[in-house]
Amino acid sequence: MGARVLVTGRSKAGVESAQQELGKGGIVVSSDARSLTDIDALASRVKAEFDTFDLLFVNAGSASSRLSRTRPRPSTTRCST
Numbered sequence: 001m002g003a004r005v006l007v008t009g010r011s012k013a014g015v016e017s018a019q020q021e022l023g024k025g026g027i028v029v030s031s032d033a034r035s036l037t038d039i040d041a042l043a044s045r046v047k048a049e050f051d052t053f054d055l056l057f058v059n060a061g062s063a064s065s066r067l068s069r070t071r072p073r074p075s076t077t078r079c080s081t
Helices: 012-022 036-050 062-068
Strands: 007-010 027-030
Touching: 007 012, 007 036, 012 027, 027 036
Parallel strands: 007 027
Antiparallel strands: none
16 A cells, blocks of 8 residues: 655755656645744645644754754863962
8 A cells, every 4th residue: 555645845946856756646845844834834734635644743954953053062160270
């Protein structure tokens, strides 16, 4: 049994490339995972296309880039003697 998949992308080139790869049967939506408005719209679109869904995975960048932004900076203390 085949799966129905909806693919998203932020860039026009990426969305067009995905649509070309998937063909007419593929569902490709322009969406920015950094935008809560876009995520809400994406969830509505998925619900409309599939009636229900088990998982909506939203990833805004690589894990390493997120970690570098959220990792606490080391602190230094200067002591004068």
